C-alpha cells in the first residue's frame with residue numbers, strides 16, 4: 001500500500017527549481033509549478049498554459065505563463081513572513097498525487113510565539129479553467145495580521161516579456177488581469193474572487209505591478225484565518241470574450257464553494273485512476289514511482305481538447321519552448337492508448353491538423369511530402385532553432401542539426417497513427433486525414449533515398465538518429481527501419497483506400513504510389529547484425545570510432561555544462577552515445593531479431609550510453625525484459641520513474657536551461673511495467689502476456705483497453721490472468 005503522498009520536510013533554497021517540478025499540479029490546460037504562494041518570478045513561479053505561444057524579437061518562441069492569481073503573503077505585527085526571505089522553523093511541501101493536491105505548511109518562530117501558514121490548492125479536473133486555493137494563517141499570540149493576496153502580473157519568462165501590457169481592473173469584488181501578448185495580440189485573462197471565514201478590520205486594493213488586496217485583521221491567538229481563492233483563466237484562443245467568460249465562471253465557482261469543488265475534483269480523479277492505477281504487491285517504491293509517473297501524465301493530458309499534444313517538459317514551464325517532440329508518440333502514447341484512448345486520439349489529431357506545417361517544412365528544404373517539426377508548436381511551426389545549444393566557452397550559439405536532420409520525427413507520427421488504429425479499431429483517424437499524413441511522410445522519405453553508383457540499395461544519408469551526439473551520419477539503423485515502416489504503412493493505407501473504405505480528397509495516383517513505396521520498402525538498407533559479433537552498427541562507420549569508457553571520456557571535460565555532441569563535442573568522435581538508439585529499434589522491431597542478437601546489442605551498447613536523455617533508460621529496461629532479464633531492467637525502470645521525485649535529470653545543454661518534468665520518461669516507466677515486466681502485447685484481437693517480473697514482486701495488477709473493451713490484468717508468479725471487464 002502506498003501513501004499517495006510525496007513530501008519534502010526541510011527548507012532548501014537551492015531546491016526551489018527542482019521542487020517546482022516535483023510538486024507540479026495541472027489539468028492539461030494549465031500546469032502550476034510547485035512553488036509557494038509568496039514566491040515571485042525569481043523563484044520560477046509559473047501557471048504554464050498549453051497550446052498558446054509567443055515570440056519576442058528573434059528570441060525563442062515559447063508558451064505563455066499566465067499572471068499569477070495565487071500570489072499571497074502575510075505580515076504579522078509589521079513584519080513580513082515570506083520565503084525565500086527569512087528562515088522558517090519548519091517547512092513542508094507535499095503533493096497528494098492521488099488527487100493532484102499541492103500542500104505546504106510553513107511555521108515561523110517570532111519573539112512572541114509562533115506563526116504558521118498552510119496552503120492547499122488544486123487545478124480543477126472538472127473545469128480546466130479553474131484553480132482553487134485555501135490559505136490559512138494561525139498564530140499562538142494576538143497581533144496585527146495583514147494578508148496580501150491578488151494577482152501578480154510580473155510573470156517568469158525565459159525569452160519574454162510576452163505581455164506588451166497587463167490591464168488590471170475590478171468588477172465589484174472580482175480582481176481581473178487582462179494581458180495582451182506581443183506576437184499575436186492574444187489575450188490572457190485571469191479573474192480572482194475570494195471568500196474568508198473572519199471579519200476583516202479593513203480591506204483595500206493596492207495596484208502597482210500587481211493587483212493585490214490588503215486584508216487587515218486583529219488576529220486572535222489560536223484562531224485559524226482562512227482565505228479561499230477562486231481563480232479562472234481564459235485566453236482569446238478559448239473564446240471570443242475571455243474577460244466575460246472568466247468573470248462569469250469565477251462568480252459561479254465562488255457560489256459553489258471550495259469544498260464542493262474539491263469533492264467534484266476528487267471524484268474526477270477517482271474515475272481517472274479507476275482505469276489507470278497500477279498495483280504492485282511486494283514493492284512499494286516501484287508502486288509509488290509508477291503511480292507518481294502516471295499522475296504526471298494525467299495532469300498534462302489535454303482532455304479538454306480534440307486536437308492538442310503534450311510538450312516534452314509537460315506543463316512545467318517554458319523549457320524546450322513548450323514544444324512537442326517525438327516523445328509524445330514514441331513514449332507517452334502507449335499509456336493513453338491503454339487507459340484513455342480518446343486522449344491518444346487528441347494527441348494524434350494534433351499531428352493531422354499540423355500536416356500543413358510539416359509539408360511547408362519539407363518544401364523549405366526542397367522536398368516533397370511531410371517533414372514534421374522537430375519541436376512542434378501551433379500549426380506545426382518548428383520552434384527548433386538552427387542554433388539550439390550555446391557554447392559554454394565562447395558564449396556563442398552552436399550550429400546544431402536537430403531540426404534539419406532528425407528526419408525520424410515523421411516516422412514517429414506514422415507509428416503513432418498506425419498503433420492507434422490497431423489498438424482501438426477506430427479507423428476514423430485514418431479517414432479524417434491520417435491517411436494523408438502517412439502517404440506524405442512516405443513521400444518525404446522517398447525523396448531522400450539515395451543509391452551508390454551501380455547499387456540498387458537505398459540509403460538515407462546525412463541524418464541524426466535518436467542519439468543526438470553523432471550528427472550527420474549515414475544509414476542510422478533506427479531511422480532506416482522507421483522509414484521502411486513508413487513505406488509499409490503507406491502501402492497498408494493504399495490498400496484500405498483501394499478496398500473502397502473511403503475516397504481520398506487528393507488526386508493520388510494509387511498505382512504509382514504503390515509501386516514506388518513497394519520498391520522503397522524492399523530496397524531500403526537496414527543495417528544487419530555483424531556476422532561475428534551480432535552487433536548492429538548504429539550508423540555507417542560507427543565501429544571504427546574511438547572506443548572509450550564513459551568515465552574516462554568525462555575526464556576530458558573542461559566545463560561541466562559543456563555540450564557533448566556537435567562538431568567538437570567530447571563524444572562526437574567516440575562510440576559514446578547520448579541515448580538508446582539501436583536498442584530503441586530493437587524494442588520496436590523485436591520480432592525480427594533473435595533474443596541472442598538483442599542481448600548482445602544490449603550488452604554492447606549499454607556501457608557506451610551516457611543516458612543523457614531521460615528517454616534512454618526505459619528502452620534499455622524494455623529490451624532487458626525481452627531478453628528475460630527483469631533484474632537488469634529494474635534499475636532502468638527506476639531511473640525512468642523517478643527523475644522528477646529525485647529532482648535529477650540534466651538541467652543544462654550547453655548554457656541552455658532544460659529543467660522541468662519528464663513526461664516521456666514517465667511514459668517509458670509505464671511501458672516498462674505493463675509491456676516489460678507485465679509482458680502485455682496485443683495480437684489478433686486478444687490481449688496476451690509474457691510476464692517477466694522482478695524479484696520480490698508478488699503480484700502486478702492493472703487495466704488495459706483494447707479494441708474498445710477494457711481488460712483487467714492480474715499477474716502472479718509470472719502467470720497472467722486477463723479478463724474482459726467492460
Ligand code: BGC
Nearest residue numbers: 312325326327466468613615
Ligand atoms: C533528446 C530527444 C528528446 C528531447 C526532448 C533531447 O535531449 O535527445 O530525443 O526528444 O530531448 O525530450
